[in-house]
Amino acid sequence: MQLVVCGYNSAGKTSFLHSFLKYGAFLPTGDGAVTGRIVKFSYASPDERLSKNIWNVQRTTFYQHSRATQQATQQGAIDRIIQFAAEHDLQGTKYVSKIMLDAIDAFFDFVLVTNRRSPVEWDRLREQALNWSDEFFHQYRAKIDTMAKDIEVHVLQKFHERRDRMEENAFITYKKGWYTPAKFLMKMCPNYSIPEHDELANERKRIIYSAVEEEVVRPVLKQIISKMNIEMKQLTIEQSTVVLSTKNELLCAAFHEVLTNSVDLSKLFTVCSYNFDRIFTEIMCFVLSSVLFARLVALRVQFSLLGIHHDNEIRKEQNQKNAIRHCLVDVEDHLSNISELMEPKLRKWLDDNRKQFKLKVDTYHNIVQKTKQRREKAYKLSRTFSGRFARIECRLVANLDLAKHHGTEPMIGSESLGQGGFFIVHPASWGVNQQLVAKIPRDPVTYPDMVYLEAHFHRTITRLRIEHMVPLRYLFEKEEQQAQAAASVEQKQLFILLPRYRTNLRTYLVTNICNISIDRVVQIVLDIARVIAHMHSYELVHRDVKTLNILLDDHEQVYLADFGTCQHGTENVTVIGSRPFAPELSSDHQFSYDGAALDVYSLGILMYVVTPKRTYVELTRPITETDVNSLDQTLVPDSFRQLILRCVDVDPKKRLTVSQVVQELENIANQVANSRPCLVCLDQPRYRRCLPCGHKTMCNTCLTQRQQTNPMSECILCRKVFTSTQEDANMHTIEASGTKLAE
Structure with a gap:
């Protein structure tokens, strides 16, 4: 061939x-x-x-x-x-496209950074940054403590491996002769007595000092600190991704200025690269200065008193071996305490960086408070260019997606699967991906930027990899010729390609609202609430959570869709969404409103809509406490009804955060999952507690029927007449007079 x-x-x-x-x-x-x-x-x-x-x-x-x-x-x-x-x-084109997309991401980060935040919001960001620093430095502290212990363990291990060799080398050096003034005096004057700071003892000390430093301490420190440097830098890189994703500019600025330049542990002792002479000196002085020196002097004096110069050569060599061996024993004892010398320096370095980090956060916070008006001006200016940057972003992504399919265009069906106020949905396929739908703008001329902004937010959220969220698959831009005023004007139309789902939640509820179980209701709302909570953690708000924007797959799992109303930042000014509108979106609403609180209100409406009813009710007005209390109490627990009311509070400041909603729903879901069946029907969970005995034995339905049949009903367990009942969603125990009784 x-x-x-x-x-x-x-x-x-x-x-x-x-x-x-x-x-x-x-x-x-x-x-x-x-x-x-x-x-x-x-x-x-x-x-x-x-x-x-x-x-x-x-x-x-x-x-x-x-x-x-x-x-x-x-x-x-x-x-x-x-x-x-x-x-x-296309490799060069793809590389340039990535650079441009990163620059566009930076622009939208700037839009968020300059968002009109209240002083309370800036205080929250400051607190978030400080809390993050406490957690980060706690992780750092654990690694540094581990490093100090590792140094001690590996130094002793290395010492044991090299001990015999160091002893042998020291003795060889002795046999070659340590020609010092002290040794010369010994040979010339047999009765010469070695003073306390004898030069011969210092020479012997120097030999062992050098051997331990070069063969034990230096290699171990190099190896462990190099390893820890790599781990610390990797931790910093991982945390930098987390920091950037928080959209907290106080945290980002302090992190970049303080931590990105402080991960080199070789600088802990004010030395550069692998120049550890200073730490070696400190460690070796700690090891050898006291006991070792005293041992050397004592042994040398002992040798002098015994008249070593009169002994035969064999005895002198044996005594020298014993002296060296004793010295190494003392070295080993003191090497076991190296961590005591290392840990204070490591912790001081860590505390200094932590204090510097918090100081930077406070400094940036003070600057922000003083430049609030300039930031608002920058925000207004940047918002005017959002549509243009989104258009460039989508065209780059569309070209990259087209390259993935080698220039082959997607197949868009003519059948309409549904439509909204701004889009029409058609079946589609592209390459091996057959089960797709294409969202096509109904009027791209009147609203030229809307489809590009929706695609931008959808792409942003898709990259967060949030579970139970409809992901963006591809973008495709097609040129069309449209006649306007007898002239041919080139138009480009953007197609948003998404996975195809079986149905939406509204259609599902119309058929199943009468027999939907409470555990299914809680799970649906919990899945969507988790998506919203994840979005809020990245300063993104949806602003149109409703049954039509929630899709179901073949396994009846729910997915949040339609991000055309999504926006960066929690403070918003555009009135957008679907009925029933939150109270703060009335005609007399203030200059801005909290988009996060609006999402919580929509979750409250969703909770009410999905609860079991005889027929599906399409809400067009805000719900009231009467509406919530009218829900079937035999099917809907009181904790769930109270959660609805807390979410739809008229005052947005009194509403729960979406994270709190998730926590409440998880508690309710656990209670429902752990509930024990009614002792009468053996089907529904027990929700009612008999008073005054306190036993919980029946579901709401059976208890109501028994009370209607016999006003003097008895508790099934203790056979005492109960005068009233109390709802209790805690399924773990039954309490009677404050005592836990087994069921």
Whole structure:
């Protein structure tokens, strides 16, 4: 087989073949003008062949295929070559596109940063930044404490490994002779007595000092600190991603200025790179200064008193070995306490960085408070360009998605699956992805930026990988010719391609509202509330949570969709969404409103809508306490009804946060899941407690029926007449007179 690549001189044919075949620069260059490159292929074993999956046909079976099969195989190979060439040529374009997309992300971060935040909101960001720093430095503290312990363990381990060698080397050095003035006096004056600070003892100390430093302490410190540097930098990189995702500019600024330059642990002792001389000196002085020096002097005095110079050579060598061995024993004892020297320095460094971090947060917080008016002006200016930047972003993403499909356009069906105020939904497919839908704007001329802004927010949320959220699959932009005023004006229409789901929640409830269970109700609302909570943690608000914007798959799992009303920041001014509107969106609403509180209000409406009823009710007005209390108390627990009322409070400041809503729903879900069945019907969970005995034995339905039949009803367990009942969603125990009784 032969592969022929033709083209103009210096068109890149050789580079293409080298890149395509991935076999190195095997073709000659610089041999003059070449308008064609021909590479011959021979059959070889799989582990020796030059390129894989080019022809994809074995030699033994190649001639057995029909001509049509051979042509199809060759066409497939040609398609793959063309595909590779296209991808190779687009590498630079993709790289530039990524840079531009990162710059656009930075612009939208700037829009959020300059968002009109109240002083209370800035105080919240400051508190969030300080709380984050406490948690981060706590993790740092644990790693540093571990490092100090590791140094101690590995130093002792290394010492044991090198001990015999150090002892042997020290003795060899002794035999070669330590020519010092003290030793000269010993030889010249046999009765010479070594003073306390004897130079010979210092020389022996220096030999052991050098051996322990070079063979034990220095290698261990280098290895462990290098390892910890890598771990610390990795932790900082991971945390930097988390920090940037919080959209907390106080936290981002302090993190960048303080922590990104403070992860090199080799700087803990004010040294550069691996220059650890200072720490070595401190450690070795700690190890050798006191006991070791005293041991050396005592041994030398002892040797002098014994008259070592009169002993034979063997006795002198044995005594020197004993002296060196005793010295090493003392070194080992003191090496076991190295962590006591290291930990104070490590902790001081950590505390200094923590104090500096908090100081930076407070400094930036004070600056923000003083420049509030300038930030509001910058916010207004940046918002005017949001649509244009979203348009550039979507076109870049659409081009990249088109490149993924090698220039093949998606198939858009003519059938309408549904429509809203601004979009029409059609079935679609693109390549191997058959189950897609395409959202097409109804009037792209009147609202030119709306579809691009929705695609921007949908892409932003999709990258967060939130569970139970409809992800954005692809973007596709198509040029269309539209006649306007007898002139042909080029228009570009953006298609938003999403996964196709079986139905929406409204359609599901119309059929199932009468028999939906309370555990199913709680789970639906909890799944959606978690999506909203995740969005709020990234300063994103949805502002149109309703049954039509919640889709169900074949397994009846729910997914939040439609992010056309989504916005950065919790403070908003645009009145948008669906009825029933929150009270703060009335005609006399203030200059801005809290988008997060609006989402909580919508969750409260959703809770009411999905609760069991005889028929599905389409709400067009705000719900009242009377509406909530009218829900079937035999099916809906009081804790769930109270949660609805707390979410739809008229005052947005009194509403729960969405995180609190999630926590309440999780408690209710656990209570429902752990509930024990009624002792009468053995079906519904027990929700009512008999008073005064306190036993909980029946569900709401059975208890109501029994009271209607006999006003003097008795408790099933204790046979005492109960005068009243109390709802209790706690399914774990039954209490009677403050005592827990087994069920």
